[in-house]
Amino acid sequence: MKIGVRANRQSLKSGGDDYLRFLQQIGVDCIDIELGMVPGYDETGCFTREGLHDIVARFATAGLRIERANATNSQHLDALIGGPEAARQRDHLCAMAELLGEVGVPVFGVQCFQAANASSGTATGRSWPEGRGGYRYYHFDLAAEEAGQTAPRLTVTPDQLWENLLLTYKQVIPVAERAGINVAMHGNDPPLYELYGNPQIMCRFADFNRLFTEVPSPKNTMTFCVGTRYESGEDIFEGIRRFGGQGKIVHVHFRNVRGTLPANGSYSEVFLDEGDMHMQEVVEALHGVHYQGAIDFDHVMQLTGDTANGHQYVAYSVGYVRALLQGLAN
Numbered sequence: 001m002k003i004g005v006r007a008n009r010q011s012l013k014s015g016g017d018d019y020l021r022f023l024q025q026i027g028v029d030c031i032d033i034e035l036g037m038v039p040g041y042d043e044t045g046c047f048t049r050e051g052l053h054d055i056v057a058r059f060a061t062a063g064l065r066i067e068r069a070n071a072t073n074s075q076h077l078d079a080l081i082g083g084p085e086a087a088r089q090r091d092h093l094c095a096m097a098e099l100l101g102e103v104g105v106p107v108f109g110v111q112c113f114q115a116a117n118a119s120s121g122t123a124t125g126r127s128w129p130e131g132r133g134g135y136r137y138y139h140f141d142l143a144a145e146e147a148g149q150t151a152p153r154l155t156v157t158p159d160q161l162w163e164n165l166l167l168t169y170k171q172v173i174p175v176a177e178r179a180g181i182n183v184a185m186h187g188n189d190p191p192l193y194e195l196y197g198n199p200q201i202m203c204r205f206a207d208f209n210r211l212f213t214e215v216p217s218p219k220n221t222m223t224f225c226v227g228t229r230y231e232s233g234e235d236i237f238e239g240i241r242r243f244g245g246q247g248k249i250v251h252v253h254f255r256n257v258r259g260t261l262p263a264n265g266s267y268s269e270v271f272l273d274e275g276d277m278h279m280q281e282v283v284e285a286l287h288g289v290h291y292q293g294a295i296d297f298d299h300v301m302q303l304t305g306d307t308a309n310g311h312q313y314v315a316y317s318v319g320y321v322r323a324l325l326q327g328l329a330n
Contacts, residue, residue, distance in 0.1 A: 035072060039051030045092045052102075067106060068108075069107070071110055106181055109185075112188060131271070149196045187203065204232055226253060232260070252295045257275050273320065279320075295325075297320075
């Protein structure tokens with residue numbers, strides 16, 4: 001298994017090449033990027049070949065490679081709700097899959113519609129309370145969050161979301177097969193079938209099963225987000241055994257949380273060593289299904305005196321994961 005870290009435009013803007021060297025120094029192997037980092041994507045919804053080669057080369061200079069490139073919902077929303085730009089956006093996703101294959105990026109994140117992107121109001125249920133020693137962690141309370149929202153901005157049904165997601169995947173997956181890359185679904189975060197009055201469809205293991213069944217391909221895979229899957233109330237170890245045994249897990253978000261939405265109506269994202277899960281057991285479960293991809297610690301906590309890029313928390317988390325992985329060899 002490899003150690004991954006998420007990077008975005010802000011992290012490169014504020015830290016530059018020094019930040020990339022820092023990641024190499026602490027033992028990071030690969031990077032999970034947002035496609036908005038690649039020139040052309042934000043402007044047209046499809047990055048340029050030259051821009052992709054440039055950013056791949058920049059990471060390679062620091063001894064890092066891109067493991068996963070994730071599309072943003074705003075650039076392919078019509079493809080997933082059947083909007084007027086659906087055909088063009090699906091063509092863009094196919095073109096980018098082909099280009100990612102050219103440069104050897106193994107995982108392409110094509111996500112489902114996120115209701116949070118189509119909401120309006122105030123984020124009254126999202127807060128950053130203090131943890132041990134005063135560090136701040138992310139907390140989500142569903143009832144408080146919903147109380148701060150107005151009516152949904154989009155009118156779409158779950159059946160329509162499924163129809164368009166399947167249309168999108170049926171067009172993109174054959175291109176990914178030819179390009180030799182995986183298309184990885186993360187699923188809705190938070191994993192709720194309705195949020196702010198908007199439907200969501202990728203919230204439980206059964207939904208991933210449906211996607212894999214209706215678009216059968218070894219390249220139709222998943223980012224197994226440990227935190228999101230735990231928040232849903234389902235057994236993450238059963239999920240690792242099921243999907244890892246099928247070879248469907250190609251990327252892992254390694255988040256620890258306290259609380260689940262079914263039981264608590266809320267959850268908190270906390271340090272890797274103080275959530276409900278024992279993360280060593282998670283690593284051992286992944287090892288048990290012969291997972292060889294990247295582990296990305298996911299979201300950054302706010303530590304006293306830390307930088308905008310979260311150097312302190314990144315170093316802590318990478319060291320924690322490195323120790324867990326080294327323990328597998330003993």
